[in-house]
Amino acid sequence: MKPAEIYANLGQEHVDAYYKELSGKEIRAVLKAGDSHSSVPSTAFTQAARRKVWRKRIDAEVSTRDNDKLALAFLIEWLLRHHREMLITYLDFLGVKHTQGETDEDFCESREPEKLREGVPVLLEQYPAHHVATYLLLVGHLQETHVYDQTPEVLTALGFDAGKAAAYVAAHIEEHGVARKKDAEDVASAS
Numbered sequence: 001m002k003p004a005e006i007y008a009n010l011g012q013e014h015v016d017a018y019y020k021e022l023s024g025k026e027i028r029a030v031l032k033a034g035d036s037h038s039s040v041p042s043t044a045f046t047q048a049a050r051r052k053v054w055r056k057r058i059d060a061e062v063s064t065r066d067n068d069k070l071a072l073a074f075l076i077e078w079l080l081r082h083h084r085e086m087l088i089t090y091l092d093f094l095g096v097k098h099t100q101g102e103t104d105e106d107f108c109e110s111r112e113p114e115k116l117r118e119g120v121p122v123l124l125e126q127y128p129a130h131h132v133a134t135y136l137l138l139v140g141h142l143q144e145t146h147v148y149d150q151t152p153e154v155l156t157a158l159g160f161d162a163g164k165a166a167a168y169v170a171a172h173i174e175e176h177g178v179a180r181k182k183d184a185e186d187v188a189s190a191s
Contacts, residue, residue, distance in 0.1 A: 001137045001149055003071035007062050009158050014130045018078045019055055027054050030077050034070025036061055075138055086127050086135055093119045108145035113179045116147050120154060133158035146172060146179040 007015060022030070024047055028038040031054065040053045058074060061067040079087070080101075087101030094115065096107045108116060123132040133154050140148035148154045149172045155165035 002066075002068050002141060003075055003138065004062050004066045004068045006075060006134060006137050006141075006158070007071040009160070010130060010134065011159055014159075015059070016055075018074070018134075019058070021078060021082045024051065026077050026081055027051065027058075030058070030070070030073045033073035033077075034058075034061070034067060036067075036070055072138075072141075075134055079135060079138065083127075083131055083135070086123060086131060089126060090119050090123055090135070093122050106143055108139065108143040108147060109181070112181050113147045116145075117151050117153075120151060120157075124153070124157060129157035130159065146176045149176075150179045 001009075010018075019027075031038045036057060038054065040050045044050050044053050058070060062071045062074070084101045088098070091098045091101060091103060091107070094107055094111055096103055096105055098105075120132070120136065123135075136148040136151075136154050137158065140146065150169050152162070152165040152169055155168055156162060160168060
């Protein structure tokens with residue numbers, strides 16, 4: 001799932017909550033990383049007024065222009081600045097070497113899909129469902145794996161009902177095939 005799709009499926013309430021966690025400096029970094037700008041009208045001289053303008057800009061660019069780069073910057077900034085413990089929990093569960101939840105390892109390639117999915121309930125026991133879904137779907141996007149898009153628990157955590165999750169998984173499998181661990185032949189052909 002692309003970042004703009006994750007953003008859209010989170011719903012306004014969750015996106016607003018994510019936005020409120022970000023500082024003004026973090027929001028400006030998101031806008032810059034998403035190839036947008038942080039300029040505001042001269043009438044927006046308070047922090048609250050600037051934040052309101054920036055919030056509308058982010059939503060408009062992601063929702064109407066499918067700005068995946070901006071959606072990715074927004075979700076990554078929120079995740080790394082405010083929810084790093086969840087990353088640490090998952091990577092520790094998988095036995096992936098990391099530094100405070102960040103790793104260069106393509107662990108979705110080196111771990112079986114079943115092992116990746118075993119971590120979903122571990123995270124859901126400790127963190128809000130939509131946080132878990134945001135994180136795992138971003139990992140799937142960044143590591144180019146279909147595992148999380150084909151895991152109904154991740155989709156229902158994002159806010160899909162069971163029927164919509166099942167239909168999404170079926171359509172995703174039809175389009176991309178069943179998610180599996182990449183073997184040496186796959187890695188060699190990608191090089």
